[in-house]
Amino acid sequence: MIYETIVTTCSAHGEVHIAPFGVQWSNGKVVISPYKPSATLQNILDTRHAVLNLTDDVRIFAAAIAKKSPFATQEIAPGCVRLQDCLTHHVLKLDEMEEDEVRPRLTMTVVESALHGPFMGFNRAQAAVIELAVLVSRLHMLPIEKINQEMQYLQIAIDKTAGERELEAWQWLVDTINNHIARQSGLQQA
Numbered sequence: 001m002i003y004e005t006i007v008t009t010c011s012a013h014g015e016v017h018i019a020p021f022g023v024q025w026s027n028g029k030v031v032i033s034p035y036k037p038s039a040t041l042q043n044i045l046d047t048r049h050a051v052l053n054l055t056d057d058v059r060i061f062a063a064a065i066a067k068k069s070p071f072a073t074q075e076i077a078p079g080c081v082r083l084q085d086c087l088t089h090h091v092l093k094l095d096e097m098e099e100d101e102v103r104p105r106l107t108m109t110v111v112e113s114a115l116h117g118p119f120m121g122f123n124r125a126q127a128a129v130i131e132l133a134v135l136v137s138r139l140h141m142l143p144i145e146k147i148n149q150e151m152q153y154l155q156i157a158i159d160k161t162a163g164e165r166e167l168e169a170w171q172w173l174v175d176t177i178n179n180h181i182a183r184q185s186g187l188q189q190a
């Protein structure tokens with residue numbers, strides 16, 4: 001089972017990095033599998049730490065993928081930050097890495113956890129934003145017809161169940177797709 005989360009890391013120089021990751025739990029430990037190259041991977045190798053943030057604010061997923069300004073973070077310890085607004089955070093320490101040319105597997109131990117807010121229940125629009133964010137993160141690999149087709153279906157959940165945060169996140173992703181299409185057609189005409 002894969003849980004969609006936000007992983008916050010710091011570089012060796014202290015720069016904060018925020019990225020969505022689908023993680024797995026295995027025997028009480030967290031497994032993160034970043035495709036190379038990855039700033040998150042490099043930061044974890046440099047600092048041996050990451051923070052797993054669980055949030056229902058899907059704008060944080062969309063902002064990372066649409067390259068919007070990053071959401072606020074809070075320092076927990078030197079070289080270790082969490083999202084300021086999240087429902088739960090877990091501080092992770094690197095246990096072992098299974099090396100792979102394409103996608104290494106990092107197993108991390110939870111060293112500290114805290115709950116900050118309640119889970120309000122499932123929301124279809126939030127799930128739709130996450131689905132579209134995954135598609136947009138693969139925009140360079142997927143045919144645009146597939147993206148348009150999936151977007152049309154996901155739009156139903158947005159229209160029926162979105163709140164303001166979900167609408168904003170959705171729009172950032174739609175803008176990213178439209179910019180990509182405009183760039184592609186510009187390239188074809190040139």
Ligand SMILES: Cc1cc2nc3c(=O)[nH]c(=O)nc-3n(C[C@H](O)[C@H](O)[C@H](O)COP(=O)(O)O)c2cc1C
Nearest residue numbers: 004019020021022033034035038039040133134137
């Ligand atoms: C919901 C969601 C889940 C993702 N899960 C992964 C993942 O498990 N591994 C990965 O390499 N990228 C994943 N991505 C894409 C990364 O967030 C994105 O490519 C990011 O830039 C990772 O590279 P970075 O560490 O250099 O930031 C996911 C994206 C989304 C929207």
